[in-house]
Amino acid sequence: MDVCITKLCHNNTGGTDRYTKSVSNGETDLPLDLNWGNSANSLSLTVSSPTTVVAIFHDADDGKNDGRIGMIIRNSGGLEPGTWTFLVHGESVHGTEDYTFEWY
C-alpha cells in the first residue's frame, strides 16, 4: 500500500501507519527494524502490548542517529501474549520519506 501521510490532514489517519503482530506464549524477544535511511527526517515507533504502551522509540534510541530504529524488546519472563500494535509516526519529515518496517 502506498502511504502518503500529512499532519495537515485533520482526519484520523493522518500522520501514523498502524501494524500488528501476534505474540505467542513463551516468546521472550521481539527484534524490530524500522528503516527510513535519512537522519534528517524523524519517525517514531510506538510499541504497545495487548494491554499497555511499552515504549516509544526514536532514531537515536538504538545508539545511532542514522534514520533507523533497530531495537530488541526483551522480557525474560515472556512477552505478553496476544496482539501487539505498532504505530509508525512521522514527527519531523520534510517532503516524503520511504521506510520499511520488519521484525526478525
Add this chain to the structure above:
Amino acid sequence: MKHWIFVALIITGFSFLICPAAAPGGYTFSPLGEPPPEGGNDFTEISFWELSPRMMLVELLLFISPMLLFPAKFFYSFTVVPFFGYRRIFRRNALDHDSRKRLYECIGQSPGISLGALTRASGVARGAAQYHLWRLESVGMIVEVRRGGQVGYFKTSEGSSVVSRSLYLHLQNGTTRQILSLLLEDHHPSQQDLAVAIGISAPSAFWYMRRLIADGIVEPHREGRTMRYCLTPKARELLREKTRYDGTGYWRSGDGEKGIIV
C-alpha cells in the same frame, strides 16, 4: 467548548498511561545491530478503525503531540516540527526517489558496476547509495553479485545467466576490457601476444586469462608449443548482443548509450 474536549482528551490519555496497567514491567530494550542477512518479516498493516479504543486514543495523542504519551518526552517538545508525510517503498514507487532513480539508471547503463563507480557516476553519497541499493534489492529490482573480491550491481532483468553476469563484471576492469577487445578482433592470440599488445607482463596476462577461463568466457587451445586463447561461443555471442565495440575505445550498450571507456 472545543477547549474542554481537548483538555478531556489529554487527561483521559494520561490516565491510560499513568495507571498501573500502563507501566510495563520487566521489559528491556537493546540495539538490534545489523539486520540478519536472511531478511525480516512483514507486520500486518491495519486501519485506524481496526485499532482498539486504547490505541485509537494513543494515536490521537500522537497526532496532537507525541510528547503527551510519556511525560519524559516533554523535554523534547521544542524539537518537534510539523511533518508533511512519508510512505513505504514498493516496486511501483521505488523509483520515485531521485537518488534511487539515478542509481538504477546508472546500473542499467553499466551492468555490473561497482559501488565506487556507481557513486561517482550518480553523484549519490556512498552511505546513501548503499541504503538505496539495499532498498532496490529488497523490492527485487536489482541484484548484487559477488565474484571473488568483486561486487557488481545488475538490474534483475539484465544478464541473468552466470556467464553473462561474469562477463559484465569483467568488463568493469580496464585491462580485461582490452583483452576482450583483442579477443573479439583476433580470435587466437597467444599469452605473449596479449601481454605485448596491452603492455603488461606475461604472468599478468596469464592471471587475467586464468580468471576469464574459470568464468567460462575464454577457452585455451594448444597450437604446437604455443597456448592460444579465444572467446567461448557464449561469450562471443553475449559481447555481440549486449555490447557494440565501436573501434574508438568505447564499449557501448546495445541501445547505443556510451558504456565503459576502455
